[in-house]
Structure formats: structure tokens, C-alpha cells
Amino acid sequence: MAALLAGAALMLSGCGLADSHAVWPEILKVKSTESAPLEAPPDVKRLVASKLDSVFTAGSQPTHVRVSAPLHDPGGTGWTACVQAELTSVIGKPLGTRTYRVFINGGAIFDRRQVEADDNCLTENYEPVDSAVAVQAQQNTKP
Incomplete structure (x- = not known):
């Protein structure tokens, strides 16, 4: 039972490792959201x-x-x-x-x-x- 809980904890802890700042290959990383460019101020x-x-x-x-x-x-x-x-x-x-x-x-x-x-x-x-x-x-x- 302890091994099952440890395995589940290990699997769940890996969810946060694939963010945009991780040292994984780019294809495995979660893409960061890019904001749209701001248009020039209007007259x-x-x-x-x-x-x-x-x-x-x-x-x-x-x-x-x-x-x-x-x-x-x-x-x-x-x-x-x-x-x-x-x-x-x-x-x-x-x-x-x-x-x-x-x-x-x-x-x-x-x-x-x-x-x-x-x-x-x-x-x-x-x-x-x-x-x-x-x-x-x-x-x-x-x-």
C-alpha cells in the first residue's frame, strides 16, 4: 500500500515540472502565454x-x-x-x-x-x- 501511495505521489508531483521554465526539451514544456502587442496610443x-x-x-x-x-x-x-x-x-x-x-x-x-x-x-x-x-x-x- 505504501508503494502504491509513493508511486501516486511521484506521478502527481511531475505535473508541475513541465512548465515553461523547466529544463526539459521545448516540445515537452508547457507553452507560456504571450500577450498581444499593444497598439500605438490613438489621437x-x-x-x-x-x-x-x-x-x-x-x-x-x-x-x-x-x-x-x-x-x-x-x-x-x-x-x-x-x-x-x-x-x-x-x-x-x-x-x-x-x-x-x-x-x-x-x-x-x-x-x-x-x-x-x-x-x-x-x-x-x-x-x-x-x-x-x-x-x-x-x-x-x-x-
């Missing part, structure tokens, strides 16, 4: 200026649009940034400043969410999206 000002409709609804008439620096998205290979603007309701009533977190992947905004009270967007530094940047971005997107 958030240009993206937001050219696609305001992907962040704000057309009826909200965004003014004084400001963006934060892009940060690597911890949940993937893309980027996140914060966008603030003064918005107006559909009936013309000022809504005040609203802040959104935008998610960028492959050089395009693919999602946005209004920030909650505990989001770090509230402590970010913002730079205005110049009207010149917006005009240039719109000209670059026309066929």
Missing part, C-alpha cells in the same frame, strides 16, 4: 472631433468638448479616454457638463459609457478639442 482629439456622434447624441448639441490622455484598457488591447462636454437637452434646457469614458480599438471608438461617481475620469486632466482639429478631422473623413 483622441482627432477621433472625438471626427466622430462626435459616436460619443454624444445629435440632439445634445455638445460644446466645449474636452478629452483626456489615452490610457491602456486593462481589460484588453485597446485604449480608454475620458470626454467631457457641455450638453443641451432636446427641448433646449442646459444639462451642464457630462463626462463619458470612450473605448478605442483599432483606431476607432467602439463604445462609450457615462461615468459613475467613483470613476477616475473625474480627476483626469482635460485638453480642449479645438475647432480647427474638428474641421480638419471632418475634411479627412469626406470622400
Whole structure:
């Protein structure tokens, strides 16, 4: 019985020996996971200026649009940034400043969410999206 237990213990202890750092031939080692390469930081000002409709609804008439620096998205290979603007309701009533977190992947905004009270967007530094940047971005997107 002792020999059986010793044999089982020996077999089970060998499971951890084939990891990527073991001195076994490469074919016997467990492959280490390689992370996907990180894409270059996006030009958030240009993206937001050219696609305001992907962040704000057309009826909200965004003014004084400001963006934060892009940060690597911890949940993937893309980027996140914060966008603030003064918005107006559909009936013309000022809504005040609203802040959104935008998610960028492959050089395009693919999602946005209004920030909650505990989001770090509230402590970010913002730079205005110049009207010149917006005009240039719109000209670059026309066929």
C-alpha cells in the first residue's frame, strides 16, 4: 500500500515540472502565454472631433468638448479616454457638463459609457478639442 501511495505521489508531483521554465526539451514544456502587442496610443482629439456622434447624441448639441490622455484598457488591447462636454437637452434646457469614458480599438471608438461617481475620469486632466482639429478631422473623413 505504501508503494502504491509513493508511486501516486511521484506521478502527481511531475505535473508541475513541465512548465515553461523547466529544463526539459521545448516540445515537452508547457507553452507560456504571450500577450498581444499593444497598439500605438490613438489621437483622441482627432477621433472625438471626427466622430462626435459616436460619443454624444445629435440632439445634445455638445460644446466645449474636452478629452483626456489615452490610457491602456486593462481589460484588453485597446485604449480608454475620458470626454467631457457641455450638453443641451432636446427641448433646449442646459444639462451642464457630462463626462463619458470612450473605448478605442483599432483606431476607432467602439463604445462609450457615462461615468459613475467613483470613476477616475473625474480627476483626469482635460485638453480642449479645438475647432480647427474638428474641421480638419471632418475634411479627412469626406470622400
